[in-house]
Amino acid sequence: MLANQLARKLYPEILRGEVSILLLSDCPDHYYKPAFMYVAFNLYFKEELKRPERSLLRPEIGFQVEKVTRFDFAGQRLKTSSGKPFSYDFLVIATGCLPAPERIEGLQEAGDHFYQYDPARQLAQRLSTIEKGRIFISVSFPQTPNVPHQCGIAPVETTLMLDDYLRRRGVRDKVEIIYTYPTTAQLLRNCLFLQRPTGEILPAIFEQKDIHYQRGFTLSRVDPDAKIAYSAEDEAQPFDILMATPPIRAVDAVLECGVSQAQNDEGWLPTNHETLQVYGLENVYVIGDTVDLPVSKAGGSCHNQAPVIANNIAAEIRLGKPVSVYDGRVQAVAQMGLNAGMPLWYDYSRDVQPTPPTKIGGLLRNGFNRGLYWAVARGML
Amino acid sequence: MNMPEDVSATPGYSALMARLQPLIDSGRLDNIVDLLSLVSDLIDLLDAATVEKLANVFEEVTASGWAAANTLRMTRAEIMTQGKPPSLYALLKLLNEEDTRKGVAVVLKTLNVIGRQL
Numbered sequence A: 001m002l003a004n005q006l007a008r009k010l011y012p013e014i015l016r017g018e019v020s021i022l023l024l025s026d027c028p029d030h031y032y033k034p035a036f037m038y039v040a041f042n043l044y045f046k047e048e049l050k051r052p053e054r055s056l057l058r059p060e061i062g063f064q065v066e067k068v069t070r071f072d073f074a075g076q077r078l079k080t081s082s083g084k085p086f087s088y089d090f091l092v093i094a095t096g097c098l099p100a101p102e103r104i105e106g107l108q109e110a111g112d113h114f115y116q117y118d119p120a121r122q123l124a125q126r127l128s129t130i131e132k133g134r135i136f137i138s139v140s141f142p143q144t145p146n147v148p149h150q151c152g153i154a155p156v157e158t159t160l161m162l163d164d165y166l167r168r169r170g171v172r173d174k175v176e177i178i179y180t181y182p183t184t185a186q187l188l189r190n191c192l193f194l195q196r197p198t199g200e201i202l203p204a205i206f207e208q209k210d211i212h213y214q215r216g217f218t219l220s221r222v223d224p225d226a227k228i229a230y231s232a233e234d235e236a237q238p239f240d241i242l243m244a245t246p247p248i249r250a251v252d253a254v255l256e257c258g259v260s261q262a263q264n265d266e267g268w269l270p271t272n273h274e275t276l277q278v279y280g281l282e283n284v285y286v287i288g289d290t291v292d293l294p295v296s297k298a299g300g301s302c303h304n305q306a307p308v309i310a311n312n313i314a315a316e317i318r319l320g321k322p323v324s325v326y327d328g329r330v331q332a333v334a335q336m337g338l339n340a341g342m343p344l345w346y347d348y349s350r351d352v353q354p355t356p357p358t359k360i361g362g363l364l365r366n367g368f369n370r371g372l373y374w375a376v377a378r379g380m381l
Numbered sequence B: 001m002n003m004p005e006d007v008s009a010t011p012g013y014s015a016l017m018a019r020l021q022p023l024i025d026s027g028r029l030d031n032i033v034d035l036l037s038l039v040s041d042l043i044d045l046l047d048a049a050t051v052e053k054l055a056n057v058f059e060e061v062t063a064s065g066w067a068a069a070n071t072l073r074m075t076r077a078e079i080m081t082q083g084k085p086p087s088l089y090a091l092l093k094l095l096n097e098e099d100t101r102k103g104v105a106v107v108l109k110t111l112n113v114i115g116r117q118l
Helices: A002-009 A011-015 A033-039 A117-127 A154-169 A196-208 A299-319 A359-377 B011-025 B029-045 B048-081 B088-095 B098-116
Strands: A021-025 A029-031 A050-052 A061-065 A068-072 A077-080 A085-087 A091-093 A097-099 A133-139 A175-180 A212-214 A219-223 A228-231 A236-238 A241-245 A248-250 A284-286 A330-335 A341-346
Touching: A002 A011, A002 A021, A002 A061, A002 A299, A033 A117, A033 A154, A033 A359, A117 A154, A117 A241, A133 A154, A133 A236, A154 A175, A154 A196, A154 A241, A154 A330, A196 A212, A284 A299, A299 A330, A299 A359, A330 A359, A341 A359, A359 B029, A359 B048, B011 B029, B088 B098
Parallel strands: A021 A061, A091 A284, A133 A175, A133 A241, A175 A212
Antiparallel strands: A029 A050, A068 A077, A077 A085, A097 A248, A219 A228, A228 A236, A330 A341
């Protein structure tokens, strides 16, 4: 998305041979990761969610499958797993984040999540066969202050999808759903969502659907044999399926680069809220999940960060300084159940103002997942 | 138009009615209501499978158009930067480049598939 926008922005310089753009990725394919949560409900095949990365890039952009293993910021070089070095004048780090369930004792063994394809398939297997019991939903935030977990609305989305899914299967009356939220959620305490206006409407929505909910459950340990989740608040909750939003961390190369000051070795890069440059580094920008910003680690954030970074790199080349400012804007269509959707947007200064979920919203989200997203990735929307 | 006092005191309602009044007077408001009904019917008719088909068509059209535009833009830019037309030797050399051979294969295969559908 950003590479395509950069190529368009810097096209005159590219034509003159003064600028070249190279994208390094550790995978030849690009996955639409936000739809992995649908995989947990048997709604998407893996093949529908991937495209060859090359097919999404303008031809002026070079593309190589190389996994970056080390950043040499002083020398403006990258080392890769193949041993091949790459130098740069400007660098954008878009390495995302990784689920790290192993950071909570027992979660790896007993928990499920939907933030990667294989775990989502495993969860799908469990959700499609459970006949009775208790599905326990937990959310773990990074320990770095005011940094959210991956895709803020995803736990609410999947809870409501789960309710619809079990009703469709005809077993909802025999399966208890309990949604929990930790004591500390960025700047809020003892809430059900990381933004107050949305958190305040959730109890009514959950009660209408007979979804139980509990504030102040910070997952600290899981007993895989007894199937009990323990909280930092000294509570124990039994489960048959533990659908968790696990801890997350930056990728190894970012963790090891020594620039992050994030707590718990999480690796978030210190990010200028406005220019999206990495503090303390020359000519280095960061986009997406690797930032330490308070906004959602989601595609809707990248969508608004990409034009800012493209503008700022073009401005540094042409004017010697960045000129564009990111206002924290994030927009998305939240999947509120299997058929309904709720368009939402927010920024650094304004929270989401929730609106009633609608069928049109659900159709829009489905259309985005199936088709519009690829136009966004190509930098067309 | 006579309105109850509590309704006419609502500025938004009054402003809306002022805009609608010409449509009501000329009988054209019926068209707008019919259009809303049609849109509502279309939304009712849309289901997940239809949206999937429409989204796939959208991607195929936009991706094809995007790839064609990219090809034309890049080809034109590269030819324009050369200053003078390429020599016959340069053209033959170009023909032997891997990317050219892939492109020629796409063109020939496209003709092949067109033929298959005739």
